[in-house]
Each structure stands twice: as C-alpha cells, then as structure tokens.
Amino acid sequence: MRRRTAVLIVLAMAAAIGGGASIFLRWVDPETAQAIALPAPKVPVVAEKISKSNVPIYLRGVGTVIAYNTVVVRSQIQGQITRIAFTEGQPVRAGDLLAQIDPRPYQAQLDQTIATRNRDQAQLTNAQANLGRYTELGNKGFATPQLLDTQKAQVAQLESAIKADEALIEASQIQLEYTRLTSPISGITGIRQIDVGNIIHPTDPNGLVVVTQIEPISVIFTLPEGDLPKIQEQMAKGHLKVLAYSQDDKIKLDEGTLALVDNEILQTTGTIRLRANFPNRGHRLWPGELVNAHLLLETRSGGVTVASSAVQQGPNGPYVYVVGQDGTVQMRSVTVEQSNDGRDLIDSGLQAEETVVVDGQYRLQPGSAVQLLEGTAARADELESSVQRAIP
Template sequence: MRPLPWILSSVVLVAGALAWHYGLPVSASEGPKAKAPPPPIPVVAAPVAVEDMPVYGEGIGTVQASSTITVKVRVDGELTKVVFTEGQDVKAGDVLAQIDPRPFAAALAQAKAAKAKDEALLANTKADMERYKVLVPKQAASQQQLDTQVALVAQYQAQIDGDQAAIDNAQTQLDYATVRAPISGRLGVRLVDEGNIVHAGDAGGLVVITQLKPVAVMFTLPQDRLDDVRAAMARGPVDVIAYRRDGITRVGEGTLTLIDNQISSDTGTLRIKALFPNADLKLWPGAFVNVKVLLDTRRNVVTVPAQAIQRGPDGFYVYRLKGDDTVEKRAVTVSGTSAGTSAIEAGLAAGDQVVVDGQYKLKPGARVTVRPAPGTTPAAAPVRSASAGKPA
C-alpha cells in the first residue's frame, strides 16, 4: 500500500481550495493586482463668453468739497446773536449771525436826513433860478446872477446824488450786520461765540461751509492713459465710479470734468477731477476712494474670468475642459484685462469651459470633477452683449 501520493494530492487540493476562498494566487505565475486610478480632481469651471467688455482706468483719489468758504464778517461790531447749529445744513441766504445793527441804522438815518436837506435847498435854488430867468430879459437882474443860480442848481443836484450814494453805502453796511450763508452746504465748528467784538479784518471767521452736493474727487492715472482719457472725453461724457478702499463697495457715480494741464514729473501721473452728485452723502471730504474711469467699450470680444489665466515660461495659458472629463493645457493670447475679466484674442472660442480654481493641482490629461463658478452654468455657451458697457 502506498498512501504517500494520496496524502500529497489531498494537501494540494485543500491548499487550492483555501487559496480560491481567500483570493490568494494559486500559482507563482500570478502577480499583484493592477493599481487603481487616482480620483478625479475637483475644480471650478466657467464658460468662455462673447460680450462687450468695458475698459477702465483705475486710480486712487481724494474726496474734496466742490466749494469751501470761511464765513467772515464784513463790518465791525458786537456779535449779538448766533442762530446756526454746528453741523447744520444751510441754503444760500440763510441767516447765520447778527452784529449789533444800531450804529449802522443811525448812519443810514443820518444819510437820509442829509439828502432831504439838500433836496430842500435844491428846490429853493430852482425856484430862484426860474425867477431870474424872468427878470434878466427885463434887465431887473443881471445875467451873472442867473448863471450863478444855474450853477447852484447843478451843485445841489450833485450833492443829492452824493447823498444817495451815502444812503446806499449805509444800507449796505446795515445789511452786512446780518451775516448770511453765501452758498448752500454743511456748517462746521463755530469759531466765534456771541458777545465777542468782531472785525472785518479778523484773520479767522465765524464758521466754515463745505458744499457736499455735488462733491469732487481728485485722482491720478498713469501718464500712459492720457490719450485714452482724451479720446473718451472727445466722444462725450466720461463715467467715473468711486468705491470704498475695499474696491468692492460702490459709493458714487459721477462724470469726469477736468484733466490737469500738466503731468507730474515726480510720479509720472495725470491729475484728474470728477464731479459726483453725492445725493446720499456717501462721499465725504478728505476720504480716500478707489476710482474707475470708463475709457472705452470693446464690442463682442471673447472673455474669460481673469483668474483662469496662468502664466508659464512660454506665455499665458488656461486649462480647458475636454468632453471626457479631462483637461488640456491651452495657450492663449490675452489682449487686455479689466474689472476681473480678460479678453482673449486667440486660443479659445465661445462654448469652451476653462478652469478658474484648482489649477495648481492639474496637469495635462488629468481627470477632473467640475463645479460651476458662482453665477454661471458650465453646460451653456453664453453669448452676452452689454449695451451700456457698465458694470453691474
């Protein structure tokens, strides 16, 4: 009896069964399992669009009151009344303060009395002149007496004219005793209190008025923008938008009014002035703002979000989505960037999808899973046309 071969056969059968049950290779010729492919890379994508692209010049500016006036007294006297409140809004002609008017009222009355006296003298002289005109032909009076009387009439007439000028001056001085706002605006801190003696020659004043509606913004642009700004002004009114320092919060829209007559040799920049209605008073004198000037609008250009553009050793490129959920590296020609949007001259077409976030993980051929950029639909191929060329 030869049991050994039978035992060996049983061992081999049992080992094979165990190997099949636990997924182990049954022969030395079988290798390890194939490595699983890497998971897709999550990215954010946005569509390539064809739209009107506004071209802006951007700078930093300072808000200035369109007018600033220090209200000063124009006559000497005691400040008997202050009727304004600090920080108050006033209109042109509103009463602000009162200087003791009694000396000026007395001077006015005196001037009027002098005129009345001279008018009486003139009337008497005219009557004498008429009598002499009758007596001279009868030789009851001399021609010299008549000529003297005519001269007296002219003298008193001139004196009355001088009296009227004195009355006008006294009335003006009396009017100046009431201090009025020369412009509409907002008052600042009161500089003089009631009871003080004020003089027309005082260096200070009563209060400062700043005109906030409208308000001006002075800002700078690089000197290379001079031709663009002049061309924009030649086409018509140029829109200017002011933002807070965050560059996002819009605080006003105005119109460009002035290019300074020289370029700063220190900074190589243009000084430009814009005027804003400022109806909501969001622009305050002295504040710094970011400014965008609408210089031009490029019609029907291919655009992508600026963050999709990458720079490599050979120039600009983007990652373009392919139909099999992979990406390719596509070289592009960028013709300009404005307000977070880049214009593409070559390399892309409407309907393409480009990666705008997650590029640092990518390489050509990488598999991706796509999320749309906020406010976009990657499956669509939008062709937009902004007629106004203004940002939303």
C-alpha cells in the same frame, strides 16, 4: 488546479510636479509576474464653462474728493454778534442768514445821511425858486447879470451836494446790509468760529464759518500716462462715465462723468490727472475723502470671462487648466485684460464653450483625469481647497 491569487500593491508617489501628487495603482499577477497599470483615480475639481458676454473695460485710479466751492464767511464790517442763525453741519442755501451783527450804529449812520440829503433838497428847492424870481426880474431889468449867475451857481452846488448825499445813503445802506451775514453759496456749514456777544472784524482769519458746496462735487484722480491715448480716443466719441468706490472697492458711492483731462503730465510720477463731476445727491462723497475712481473706457462685446480663481500664476505668466473632451486637463497660457468683481477678462488663450477648472488646481498636473463636482459637493470641495491653501 492551482489557486490563483492577486496581490494589489498601492504605491503612493508624491511628486512635486505642478504642486500636486499622483497615485499609481498596479495589479501584479503572481504566476506571470506581470504588472498591469490601473487607471489613476480622478481628481475632484470644480469647473465652469466659458461663455461670452458684454464686458465693461475700466481704468482704475486713486482720487481725492474736491468741493466745487469752499467759502470762508467773513464780515465786511466791525460789530458785535447779536445772533447766530445756523447750526454746525446744517445744509444752507445761498442767501440764508447765518449771523446778525448789531445794526444800530449803521442804522443811525443811514438816518443821518438821509437827513442831510433832505436838508440839501430843501435848500435846492428854495434856491431854484429864487433863481426863477431873479430870472423874471432880470428880464424886466431889475436884476443884475451877476446876481443871476450867483444864484445859478448856488443851484448847481446844491444839486451836486444832493448827488453826494445819495451816494452816502447808498454806502450806508450797504453797510447796514453787511450786518446780516449770509451764505454766499449753497452747501454745508462747518464748525462755528465765533460766539454770540463777540466782536467780529473783517481781518479775522477764521471768519464766522466755512461753507462747503458738496452737491455737485468733484473727484480728482490719476492714471498712468500710457492710458492717455485710449482716454482721448474714447472722449472723442462722447462723455465717459466714472464710478466712485470706497477705498476697499466694496461700496459704490456715486456715478459721474469725466469733465477734464489735465493739460500736462506729472513728470515726477508719470501720471495724468483727471477730474470727474458727480451729482452727489446722497452726500456719500465728502471733501477730502480718498476714493477709488473707475473710468469706464468702453464695453467690449462678446468678451470671454472666467472666475478669477481659475487663473493661476506660473513662471511663464498666468495660466488655467482646461478640461478636454477625454476628461483630462491641460495647462493653457492666457492673457488677462482686467479683473473686476471676481471675474477676469481673458484677452487671448481661451474660447467660448471651453471648460476650465476654477477650484482644486493644487491637486492637478497636466494630463490628470478629473471628476467635475457640482452642487453641494462643489461647495464642499471649495471649502476644503480654501483650508488647504490656508495651511502653510
């Protein structure tokens, strides 16, 4: 009996279809010279099963942090600074003392106006007493009408002088109060612009210090004008939440609410400006800071999401590899609504409970048989894929 031999020939054919390579194995019987194709080896991949969940829909824009109020603390009088009562960068409340101007000249002016008022008051008291006596004498025929009229005029003149004195006293008291430079708002002090011993003037351009209110605070950001109808529709239902993130979108800074949609569209950029208010109790938002604003438009119930790594870009747009019941994969075009935190919300193209490949796509082509990796093997395959993608 002739001895049968089997020759196993491995033909490796690298095909640039789908960016992968297919390996075909054939077994050739030397007696019949018939080639029998063997199943191609399964491609190891990492996959996940799609599930539905409530997915927040965000509109994202770049914004600038704007202080509610910024005040340059200036003096309303001229004088020498005798005391600085704050530290640069210190939180202050409205009415807190920031600096003291030498009050002695203004106290002396107040004392002088008070003394003048007291003198005029004494003269008025005497004139009123004389008027009373002249009136009594006039009733008895011992005083002329002219004398009575003169005395009445003197009393009226002194009464007017006292009113003027009272006004001067009030003005002097205000001037004396101006020697105390206080914060008009609650906020954070900036860099001090003048030192103790210097003369401060009302015309000084930099004043004493700038106080900036940072709690609460605002962010002004822009979005494409095409988003305006959706924003107006959701605003009609209630307040919209806005999240502020750092420029790299990794650090959440604060949560606030949308306060204003600007009353005009910027024609040069085709965008609309919006203003959001934040409590900023942690002082993580700082005036002038650039941040990313995420406007929560709505929460979609039963949304289909996949890992962002599952979505590939092809000549016809985004697609994924879907694993079928027979263990092979097929390309499926999808529509991505948004990407957030490494997950893509799929608007169309996928259904719940389907399985998609999230790593290892570079070795696949339509119809490839796959082996689903899990646990440690999946992590190792992800690492290998990362290395392969990094190689030019």
